[in-house]
Amino acid sequence: MTMVKEVKFFRRQAEKAERMARATSDEESAQSLSNLAQAYRSQADALKQSKKLKKKLGNKTKPKAKGKMSERHPVDARIARRYSDRRCAIFHTHFLQ
Numbered sequence: 001m002t003m004v005k006e007v008k009f010f011r012r013q014a015e016k017a018e019r020m021a022r023a024t025s026d027e028e029s030a031q032s033l034s035n036l037a038q039a040y041r042s043q044a045d046a047l048k049q050s051k052k053l054k055k056k057l058g059n060k061t062k063p064k065a066k067g068k069m070s071e072r073h074p075v076d077a078r079i080a081r082r083y084s085d086r087r088c089a090i091f092h093t094h095f096l097q
């Protein structure tokens with residue numbers, strides 16, 4: 001199953017609503033469908049804007065890690081090794097006997 005991109009989905013829905021508004025003969029329905037199309041376009045624009053902003057801010061806030069884990073965070077690396085050793089010991093004592 002493929003995922004539909006939200007911005008593209010809202011733009012397509014706006015086009016459909018606009019076509020339906022032009023095709024209908026009832027003035028009230030046409031106005032309602034035109035308003036719906038405008039709402040879809042606004043939603044698509046807002047989503048696109050928020051994605052751009054997230055992308056822009058995301059690149060600035062992520063620190064680029066260099067070097068090995070032990071060089072960057074010696075305490076975290078020690079804890080990770082200790083946890084890994086305990087997990088292996090528990091596995092060996094319980095499952096390999």
